[in-house]
Structure formats: structure tokens, C-alpha cells
Amino acid sequence: MSDIHWPVIVILLPLAGGVACFLWPRRSVLLGLLTALGVVACVAGLGGQVVEQGAQRYAVGGWGAPLGIDLYADGLSLLMLTVTAVVGLGISVYSSGYFERARYGQDRARHFWPVWLFLWTALNALFLSADIFNLYVTLELLGLAAVALVALAGGADAVSGAMRYLLVSLLGSLFYLLGVALLYHSFGSVDIAILAQRVEPSPAVWAAMGLMIVGLLLKTALFPLHFWLPSVHASAPAPVSALLSALVVKASFYILLRLWLEVFPFANAALAQLLGLLGAAAVFWGGFQALRQTRLKMLIAYSTVAQLGYLFLAFPLASITGWTGALYMLLSHAAAKTAMFMAAGNILYFGGHDRIADLDRVVQRLPLTITAFALAGISIMGLPPSGGFIAKWLLLETAIRSAQWWWGGVLILGGLLSAAWVFKVVGYAFTRSEVPHEARAVPATMEWTALLMAVLAILLGLFAPWLLALLEIGSPFGRENAG
Amino acid sequence: MNPAFLYALVGVGLFTLGLYALIVHAHLLRKILAINVMASGVFLVLVALATRTQGAAPDPVPHAMVITGIVVAVSATALALALMLRVRAETGRAELAEEPLE
């Protein structure tokens, strides 16, 4: 087992699946699901390898670092791959129900599967890339696939959203690429490991850092660059929204994290504080806006803005616990937000609208869905026992340990804000409404997938030591002496 | 101040110009063009900075990058144009409407 080239397989398998779906559209659902299962198995295989042998570096075609393409898998990559695999599997199952029905015609279903598998390919490649140019390519691929998926919903909103998203995405990538150019010029390599050895502060590096960070922040939709996110996430089809919120925005955060940790270790504290401050602003802004929304999907999208803010609180804290906390937040948010968008999708599917004020008639006939929403909400609020709680705990602990308690305050208040909007929605499950409502039955797969994803978000709170040990492989955050 | 650096500065200039156009123009076609201009700027910078030391042969790797970049940019432009047509078909205008705040 140990000599199988899992990293390559993990990238090639969804690609092959995507091509197959493209070639045999009639079988696309079956092919897609099989591919999803296969990818999960392969990621598990890679995981086994990494756990046994430590961080893996794999030179594609045997060319090696400076010239060829290297793939690198350590705990961080593995964790991202795992999240992608699990969420991806969930979304695949969900989509098999979602796109099968009359509303989204055979046509759309045919388009969905290949594009989604390409997107998965891009994600896997991104998390395994060991050099910054490769990261650019995969990021761009990811962006294009995501845009295509958003446009899939059809209608003015979705298409405009997709267009907006495309422009923003390209813009961000170009910023990033400019930074890559400057870095390459300075140090003659794009390999992260080599850069990490050679890099030293110089104006060019500062410039590159500024450009890359700006580009990535734009893609990660950190406040105030989040302006594009809510409408895009709200107008896309439900599984796509889930995908965007759970995985796509996280990809650019992952790149940012890698660069920050390895290429720009000298980044000064002021910048970190600035990022933290923006994160805090995002938490409040997103939270308040979420509370004020009248439509469910917009609300969830704004909550994504807020949750992304949490991730940036780790920058000023800058210690292993802090990073782990942010990563854990990322994990649990991925699971929880997937569940939430799926739940919202079910509600839309069932009732044909997602106006919060008229939710009661719908949600009371979809108990599993509202349960999924509530469970996911628990994780988002950071109540125990959930992944969100573990993340909040770790971040809070770091904040207090490093005597920067105000970041802890942000966490706490942000949690209260999310509690407010979660219960605003969940409260409708308990009203008395006897108005009959035209409804379409929701396929059981859709309801159960949403519920399972939500349960996963909760269970993340109980398996933290195991996942944290996984994250330590190859010590992506350095040894404990920074914090 | 060598020519390579000059090229690089021009590239940055193109990038900025493109950014300005992207922001200022409402019409989608202009926006797409602006993005393309920006991309060209970046590629110019990449190519120009390939000469790392005075007089030596330029490094080939950035050129390979540029080629990759161009491929990406072409496909992105294609997608963008297709989307623009869809936007026009759906809204009747090739512009992004300002969304009402709900």
C-alpha cells in the first residue's frame, strides 16, 4: 500500500470522473456518486500513508522541485482534503436528489456533474500543491468551475451573480499572480519549501506579500471585500451554495495560511493585527447583517461572512493553538454551513420560497430539515458539544493566554449574534400555523444528507484530539515556541 | 535602470490601468477587456523579470508560467463572454445591476 501514488490518484480520479460524466451524461449521477466514493477512499488511503510515514512529498513525473511540479501532503493538506472529501460526498449525494427533479431538468443535471467533479479536482490539486504558481493555476481553475456552477441556477440573479463572481475571482487571481512574479524574481523559485529557506525581508517581498494578501482576501471575502459573496451564495443552487461556502472560500484562505506561515514568517505584528481587526469587523458586520435579512439564503450567506472573520482572528494570536483553533473553525464551519445550505435548499424546494417570515408553514412539515438547521446552528454558535465549540475554546484559550482578551470578546459577541439569528429561524418551527401550503415532497436523500452533515458538525466536537493529532503531522504550524 | 525593469514598470502600469477600467466601466465587455489588459500587464512583468542577473540568459521558467497563464486567461475570457451573453439575455442589458439591499 505504501508505494501507491495516492496524491496523484486523488487528483486524477475526480478529473477522470468529470470527463466520464461529460462523455456519458445519462449515467452522470451514477458516475458522479461512484467517483465521490472513490475519492473518499483514495483520501483515506493517502491519509493512512501520511499517518504512517509522516508528511509526503511527491514529484510528479520525477522532475523534482525547482523545475517540475511537486505535490506535498502534510497534516494541514490532509485535513483540507478530508473535509473536501466528506463534504464533497455529502454534496454529491444531495445533488443526486436535487438535480434529478423537474425544476432543474435533465439538462442542468448533465452540466452539474462534470463541472462539480472538475471543481473537486481543482480543490484536491490546490491542497496538494507545493508551489505558489501551481496554487495560482488551481485557484484559477477552482474559480472558473465555481462560476460555472453558480450560473447553473439560471435566471437573472444567478447569472449576474456568476458574472460578478467571475470578475472578482479573476481580479483576485491576477493580484496573486503579480505577487508570484515578484517572489520568483527575487528568489528564483516558486516552491514553497525552497522559498521558505531563501526568503528574507526586502521591499519586493513586502510588495509581493501585499499583493498576494489583497488578492487572497478578495477571494476569501474578508470584510470589507465580502461585497460579492452574499448575492452569489444566495443565488446559486443549494448544493453549489454549500460548496462555495464550505470549500471554495476556504481554499484561498488555505493558500493565505500557507504563505503566511512559511513564506512570510517575518510579517510584522501590525499587519497581523490589521487582519485580526478586519476579521473582527467581519464577525460583527456579517452577524448584524445576517440578523437583518429577510431571506434565509441571504442570512446564511452573511453568516459565512461572519464565520470567515473568525478565521482571521488567528493571525494576531499567532500560536499553534490559535492556528489549530482557526483550522477547527474552518472544519466545523464547512460541515455546518453545508448542512445549513442544504436545509435552506430543502425549504426552497419544498415551499418554493425562503422568506423567513413565512417559514413556519414549511419547516413544520420538514422536521428533519429544521433539525439539521438547528444542529448546524449549534455548531455555528459554538455551543458544546460541537466542532464550533472546540474551535471557539481553542481560540479563546489562546486569546487569554496571550493576554489579548479583546479577541476573545469578539468571539463571544460573535457567538451571541449567531445565536440570535439561528434562533430567529428555529423559532418558526414552534409557531402554530394551520395554513395549508402547496408543497412538493422533498426526496429523503436530501433531508437525510442535510441532517448527517449537521450531525457531523456536532460530532466534530467529540473527536477533536484525533483530528488535532492528524493536523500535527509535518508540523505545519511550526513547533510550540512561537506562542 | 535597465530595459527589463522598464518593461516591468510598464507591466505594472498596464495592471493599474486595467484595474481602473475594471472599476470605472459598467459595460461588461469593457470589464472583461480590462481584466485582459491587467492579465497582459502581469504577464509582461513575469517575462521582463525573467532576467535575474545582468547579462545572463533569461530564466525560462517564467515564460512557461506565462504560457500557462495565457491559457488560463483565454479560458476565463471565454467563460466571461459566454456569461455576458447570458446576462444580456436574462436582463436585457450587458451590465450588472446594482442590487437592492433586502
Added chain:
Amino acid sequence: MNTVLSALPLILAPLLPLLLAFPALRSRLPRPCYIALLPALILLIVPPPVSIDLPWLLLGTGLGIDDRAGRLLLAMSVLVWVAAAGLLHSANDKPADERLTSCFLLTLAGHLGAILATDLVGFFTFSVLMGYGFYALLVTGGDEGIRRAARVYLVCLILADLALFEALLIAAATAKDLGFETVRQAMAQSASPGLYLSMVLAGFALKAGVWPLHFWLLPAFRSSRPAVALLLGAVPVAIALLGLVRWLPLGEVRLPALGLIIQGLGVAAMLYAILAGIKRTPLTRLPACAAIFVTGLFTTTLGAGLGDPAAWSRYGNLAYFLILLLGLGVAALVAAGRWLQAGSHSPAIPRKPVDASVAWFERWPGAVTRWATQLGADTLPRLRAAWLAKVSGCRRQIRAWQRTLDSGERFLRRWAHAITLFLLLGIVIVFVGALSWVW
């Protein structure tokens, strides 16, 4: 075997009436009121001393009857209760009332228990039971006048129980257990028995209706049914006086000043009773005046005892005698009054509503309630309202903030602005970087 046999009536004396108080348990019994008295009657003929320890009960308590005084008291009680039971349902105008019987039996249980108790907690427990039972007995089927009296009695009762509870706590904190004798010793040796003494005095004075706290006694006598009036002396008043004797460290302490004050009060009470008795003499008033008079006499004795331990050890038994006298005398007077009145159909009870005849000091229970009502109902919500007003101010502010947020979001939605603002930063970095790189 003998102890078991003697302990059985001891336990049953309060327990049987308690059980029979449940209507279901006595529905098949003929004359439950008399049956309930049987164990007490048996107890009278069991040779002394009889006692039983119940360490598992409550805080550890016991029952017993050891001295002659206790026996006499028990005998007096049985006599009075038999008489009352006879009168209870003979009232010509009322069918047998189940509730009345229940209250009667509850009070009986408390009464017998209090006499038999060997420690403070037991005494307290039973006297509380007796107190509330008697309140119910008073109020059942009574008219407005009796209800008013009962209300005052109730307030006195609650206050008295509170005071006694405090006294009990102090005693428990001072003495190692709560037997009457132990507490008496401990209190005599205690450095500061003042609080204990005043609590006990106040508590039992309220319960007994000692002058000037007698205001519920008069209307109670005036308008309650004969059976209840018969019990008035023997039940609440006599037991309260008994409590004084049992709880106070009499014969152990010397407190001349306190003794003198109490003696003064006693004398004043006697004077009041004589004057009241002479001045207006409807026959129903006579027992009340007699009760007040005997209580005054008792108080005087008590004061003397507190002032001079030697005197108490000599004349202490007088106090028991007075209690007996009170119980029997009041009962006899009521019975006599009833016999005398038997012919005249009108009870001639002036059914006055609450009026000026109620002295100011009699109105204080109502005043306290009113005051508390105002304090709670007006002040607290008003505070809250003031606070809420502040909060709603905050709310307005929050709304203003939200509007600001909205416009901010709208501003950002014009993404041109957002990018320009923010990405200019990037450009500046690029140029600054590039330029400094040239240098």
C-alpha cells in the same frame, strides 16, 4: 414490653387525631372526635414516667410525660376537648361539617403533641400545627367579625412563629440538644440570653394574646361558635403560656429589670380586664375578660420568677395552676354563658363592619400588608420602567446604528468603491515596493 405498651398511647395521642383528620379514614367511625381522645385518656392512667425518644424524627425529637403538671394539663385538655367535641356538632342550624371535624382533629393533634413534647422542636412543631388548625377552626363558617379576628390571629401566629423560630435557632446554637432542661441550663449560662428571651417572650405573648397584644381575643370570643370559644382558653392561650414556662430559663436566671417590666404589664393587664369586665358586660365578653385577667396574673408570676429565681422555685407551680385555671375556667364560663343564653334566640352579636371601634394598633397587620403592597407593586415596577425607558433609548440608538450599517453595506455593494478604496492600498504597496527596489 411494658415500655412498648406505654409508648403506644404516647405516640397515638397526637397521631390518632392526625390520622382521623383525613375524612376518608374516619368515615366509618362513630364519633371520631371522641375516639381520637382515647389514647390521651389511656395515657392518663399509665403509671409515670412515660417517655419515648424519636431520634430519627425531624431533627431528633421525643415525646414524654413525666411530671405531675404535665399530667394535670393533659387531664384538663381531655376534659375541655370532650366538652368541645360535645358542642361541636350540636349547633342546631348546621349539618355536620366534615371540614370542621377535620380542623378540630388537627388542632387536637397539635395540642396534645405540644403538651407531650419533651423538646423545643417538638413543641414548636406541634404548636404550629395547633395554631393553623385553630385558625381554620375559627374561620370555618364564621361571619365577617370572626374572620377579621381570625386574620389578626393569623398575623400574630405567623409573627410569633417567626420569633420562636429565631429563638429556636439561638437555642440550638447555644445548647447541645434541644431538650427543655438542657436549653434552660444552657441559656442560664449563656453570655447573652437577651435575644433569646425577648424572642420567646414576644412569640408566646403574641400567641397567647397577652395584653396589650390581646386584640384578636375579644372578637374571637364574641362571635365564634361555642365549641371554639370553649377551646379558646385551653388551646391557644394555655399552650402559649405553657410554652413560656417550658422555654424560659426560669429559676435559673436573675433579671430584675425585665421581671419588673413584665410584672408591670401583668398588673396592667389585670386592671384592663377588670375595667373592661365591669364597664360593658355582655355575657359573651366575660370569658374574654377572665382570660385576660388570668393571663395577666400569669404574667405577673412570670415576671416575679424572672426577677427572682428563688421565688420561682417556691411558687413556680403557681404558673401551672394558672394555666389549668385558665383552660378550665374559660371553658366553664363559655359553657355557662351558653347555658344561660340558651333561651334567648338572638345571640345579639353586633355585626359591625370594620369600623372606628377598631383601635389604631389593631389595624397594623393590614397596614403592614398595604405598605408591602405599595413597596412591591409601585416601587419595583417603577424602577423597572425607568430602566426600560433607558433601554428603549438604547434600542433607538441601535436602530440608528443599523441604518448606518445598511448604508455602509449599500456603499460597499457598489463594489467599485470598495475595491478602489481597499485595493489602492495594494497598488501603493506595489509602487512603493517597486520604487524602493530600484534604489
Added chain:
Amino acid sequence: MNWGATLPLLVLASSLLPGLVIFFLPEERVATRTTLNLAGAVLKLVLVGVMIWGVFHGSHYETRLPLLPGLDLLLRADSLSMLFVVLSSILWLVTTVYAVGYLEGSPNRSRFFGFFSLCVTATVGVALAGNLVTFLLFYELLTLATYPLIVHRGTDEARRAGRTYLIYTVAGGTLLLLGTVWLYTLTGTLDFTARGFLSGLDEAHHAALIIIFVLLIAGLGVKAALIPLHGWLPQAMVAPAPVSALLHAVAVVKAGAFGIVRVVYDVYGVQFSASLGVTLPLAIVAAATIIYGSMRALFQDDLKRRLAFSTVSQVAYIVLGIAIAGPVAAVGGLVHLVHQGVMKITLFFCAGNLAETLGIHKVSEMNGVGRRMPWTMVAFTVAVFGMMGAPPLAGFISKWHLGLGALDVGQGWVIFILAGSSLLNAAYFLPILYAAWFKPPPDSWPAERSFGRRETAWALLAPPLVTAFLTLALGLLASAPFGLLQWARFITQLEYAP
């Protein structure tokens, strides 16, 4: 896995699993649901019995699950937790019977009983929690499980109450979290230890410890309804009667009070908290709550609201007993934890019976109700006298120890608080009794339901009678060997023995 590690989990599972199954039961399968409920409740009682037996014979029941590196989820049966576990499992059984009778024929019962079981699971979890983070977990779970119960009726009023409840409790939970994390960063451990684990800490941290104490107590005080954090409790009265009973007697309010006991005893340690100077302010807050709650109760015409304010007042006794910082008062506080539960649940059961049988919701409608429903009102009367602290009922034992304990450590002012509270208790409870027993009944009741010869359904009548009997028994048999009082003394000895 050995028995000692499994039993605490089983105790939790005995209500969790039936709860989860019940969620998926169709509405009309009443028999299955009731069987599941009762089976779970009885099974839990049996398991708890086994546990007590084991604890008494020196067995250790401890389950550890790693939560984070260096931090475990810990379930542990110690003497203090057993106190609360026993209370909740007994009262759960009673309340289940009552709830089955109360909700007969109403909609959404599967949902109700599902959350009901979750609620008890959380309560038992709170009781068994062996460290602060586990406590926090179940404490929050309790918040979440009770919210659906409060809004169960789905009216606007219920939703408002639910919202208020959430605002208070979620904020409280947050404070608790903050305090917990802070504490963890200072000590690196959160396991409850008799006499606390903080006294060894450096002097320099004492200021921080005081702030943490305030945070923790504020977080717990929300559920324990200490003023000024009590606002949610009277509003939560819109919930169905069994929920109110559970809320007030067993679950929410008690969890808060129990948490305060835990924090003072097993986190800080009484001596250490006293030396930090935090117990006296806590005692003052508790005393103020006692008086304030009673004062507010005086003027509520709504019966359940009156009872709610009475809870505010009574629960503070527990806190007061702990905060007086003396062994005897502590016994009083601990036994009151149980006593208040038993008495208050009786009152709420009776209030529910009145509402369900006669449609009576207000005190002013209760005239002569004692004649129509004598057994219910007997139970009510017993509980009322218990609340007032009349001997020989349970409340007397609590008050007795509280007062004695206060004198013991030279805090005489407390007995005046107790006296004032008793007085107010009498003032707001006795008029009810007077009206019920001595005023003539009206010609017709607001909404009467007929139950044949009985005054109401058996399932509604038996629970209050059982708990009223318990009220009496707990008072009468307080000093019996293996009685509650012994147990509480044993707990306090752990804390105070030299």
C-alpha cells in the same frame, strides 16, 4: 470497558436513547411512547440506585473521554452529584407520569417528549459532570433542550418568552464559557476537587480569580435566577405545567444552583473563596434575591407567575446556604436543593391540575376550589406550609440549618432575612389557601372538565400527592439514618473537615 466507566454513560443513555427514538415516533402511537418514557425513567432510577449502592460501598464511577489534548469530558459519581442525580431521576419519573396525563390529546407530543427526555439527560449530565467543561457542555445542552419546551404551545406569548429565555441563558452560558476558559489558562485543569484546586495558585492571580468567580457566578446565576438575572423565569410560565414543574424544581433553576455549589466547593473551595472575599457579596445577592422574589410574588394574580417569583426567592436559599460559608448552613443549602425541588414541583403540579381541570389560572379564581378538588388542594397546602418553613415539613429542615449555620459563623443578619422571607411567603401563600378552603365556590368554573367521580385524572392527581408526601417525609425523617441530612453532612464534611 469496565462497569465503573460504563455506568455513568448508561445513566445518561437511559433517557437519551428513548428521547431520540421518541422524536421519530408518529404522533398517534401513544402507548409506545408512554411505555418508552416510563421504561426509561424506571430504568434510570434502577441504575441510579445501583450507583448509589456502589458509591456507598466505595466504588468509583468515572468515565473519561478526551475532548481536547489535556482536557477530558469527565463523568463522575461523587456524593454531591448523587444528590442531584437522585433528585432529578425521581422527579423525572413523577413528572413523566404527570406530563402523560397533562398532554393527553394535545398536538406535537412526540416532539415534546423527545425534548423532555433530552432535558433530563442534560440535567443528569450536569449532575454527573466531573469537571467544569463537561458541566458547561450539559449546561448548554440544557438551554437548548428546554427552549422547545418553553415555546411548545407556539403562541406569540410563548415565543416571546422563549426569546427572553434564550437571551438570558445564551448570554449566561457565554459568560460561563469565558470564565471556564480563563480558569483553564491559569490552571491547566478543570476537574472538580473537594475543597477546590485553586488555593495553590500564585497571589498575583487572585484579582483574576475574583473576576472569574464573578463571571462563573453570573453565568450560573442566570439559570439560578439570582437578581438581577431572573427576568426570564416569570415569563417562562407560558410553558405547559409539567415543563414549569421541571424547569423550577429539577432542571434549569436547579442546574444553576447546583453549578454555584460546584464552583464554590469543588473549583474554588469554600475556605479559599472566603479568603478571596467573594462569599459575602454572594450571600448578599442571594439574600436580596430572597426578599425581592417574595415581594414580587405578593402581587401576581396569575398563579403560575406567583409560583415563579416564589422560585426566584426559594432557590436563592441554596445559594445563601453555600455562601454563608459554614458547614451547617451548607447542609441547609444542600438539602434545600432537594427540598425546594420536591415542594415546588408539587405546587406546579397542583397549579396545572387547576388549569387543566377547572380552567383556573388566577389566584382570584381560586375561591372555594378546595371543595371541588380537595386532594389537589391538600397537596398544595402541604407544599405551601413546607415553603413557609413550617415544621415538620421539608422546608423547616432547610431553614433550620440555614439559620443555625448563619449563627454558627456569626452572620446573625441572615436569620432576619429568613424571617422576612417566611413572613412574605406567608403573605403571598396563605391568602391562596384561605380563598381555596374558606371562601364559597363560584356557581361555575372557568372551563370545567368532568372526570366522573374523581376530582381529576389519576395521572394528574397521583404525582402531586406523591411529592406532597415526600415533602412531609423529608421533613419528618430528616434525621433518619441514610437520610438526606446525613448525606448532606457527609458532603460538607468533605469540604470542611480539617
